[in-house]
Amino acid sequence: MTRREGAALDRRTVIALLGAVLAVAVACSVWFGLRAHELRGGSGDNLAFADSEATSEVVESVSATLRAVFSYDHTNLERTERAVEVGLTGEAAAAHRDRFDAAARRATEEELVRTSTIRSIGVRELDGETATLLVFLDQQTRSAEGGAPESRTATLDVTAEMVDGEWRVSAIDVL
Amino acid sequence: MRLRGSLRFAVSGDPVRDSLLVLTVLAVLAAGWFGWSWASAAQDAELSVAHERDAALEAATHGLVTLHTIDHRSVADDLDEWLAVTAGDLQEDLRGGRESQRDRAERDETVSTARMLRAAVTDIDPYQDSARVIAVLEVDRAGGGEEASSETRRMNASLADTEDGWKITGVEVAS
The missing domain is CATH 1.20.5 (Single alpha-helices involved in coiled-coils or other helix-helix interfaces)
Structure with a gap:
């Protein structure tokens, strides 16, 4: 070779x-x-439950806001108005004020007390700035006449946005 | 100099060999980088929860739609599907009630279909392999001599992560 x-x-x-x-x-x-x-990809962009702290935070904040804005007492309607000021923003705030005016008139006339509680709440999507949630809401309304309270339920599609470090509800769609 | 010496050793002056060498070195570096990226993603606890969350939600969506789907003309297959999307006590109950369920569907000529409107995970425990999901379905039913009906139904479902993936272990209507 x-x-x-x-x-x-x-x-x-x-x-x-x-x-x-x-x-x-x-x-x-x-x-x-x-x-x-x-x-x-996909799963990783959504922090719901992956970031348990952020998930609890948005759940607690949105639950408190919804309970407050969907509850009223004819003797203290200002409390509901304040809750709307603090907890809602944008489209949700404007829509809720419109609806609440009518509800407040009826509440005063019929001396109504409405209590809303969160039956179930699930975070569908969460990133640092926005969150979407599905909420089952229970409502009980008592009138001055007494008798059995009127009960109803609502299913809400909720969008929340982080504004100045606080979660504010920016849209509420009734399903 | 040492560097120049090793360069001279690597660079042969043969253009084919040299460019192949460069390409190979780059490809090995790329493989290492992608391998590291995969390994770190696989060990990322947040990503793994996100993955399980999406898997549980998908299983709940498919499972709840399946459990509301029955056609008297394909009742055996439909009931097999019910067993395929469930596990645990719920699966046992469905297996036990299979005969009467089939008889009823055939007698009433039941046709039921469902569509998932919204679903969300409310809890997930990746260590216990369990999750809870709330869902809103539109259920269309016909048969039983009644008029066809369409209703929106709110459901709570519990799920378990089995060897065959996430399965429904409990369902209830959230009135």
Whole structure:
């Protein structure tokens, strides 16, 4: 075997070897990349329950707001108005004020006390700035005449936004 | 110099071999990076909860729609599906009530279909493999000599993460 033939063989072996390593490395990159993307994509953008602290915070805040804005006492309607000022923002605030005017008139006339409680609440989506929640609300209304309280339930699709470090409800859709 | 020495060793002056070498080195580095990215995503606790949350919600959506779907013409298959989306006590109950459920569906010529309007996870415990979901479904029913009806139904479901994935272990109507 001449030196020339040896070098040529060497070159082929090296190229074949490099080619094989290259192919394996490219295949691994694609595979690892896809798996990482699968894990991080979609699910990962939504922090609901993944960030348990932020989830509890938005649940507590939105629950308190909804309880307050959907409850009223004909002797203290200002409390509900204050809750709307503090807890709601944007579209939800405007819509609620319109609805509350009518409810407040009826509450005064019929001496109504309405109490709302949160039956169930689930966070559908959460990022640092906005959250969407599904809420089952129970309402009981007592009138001055006494008798059995009138009960009803509502299903709400709620959007909340972080404003100045506090969660404010920005949209309430009744399903 | 040492660096120049090793460079001279690596660079052979053969353009094919040299470019292949560069490509291979880059591909191996990329594979390492993607591999690290995958490994860190797989060990990310937040991501894993997010993943389970979405899996539980998907199972609840599919499961609740399935449990409201029955057609007297395909009743055996439909009831098999009921068993496939449930586990635990609920599955036992459904298995036990299978005969009477089938007889009733055939007698009344029941056709029921459902559509999920909204669903949200309210609790998830990844360590106990359990979750709770609230949901709003639109259920269309016909049969039993009655007029076809459509109703919106609010449900609470509990789920467990089994070997075959998330399954419904309890359902109740949230009046």
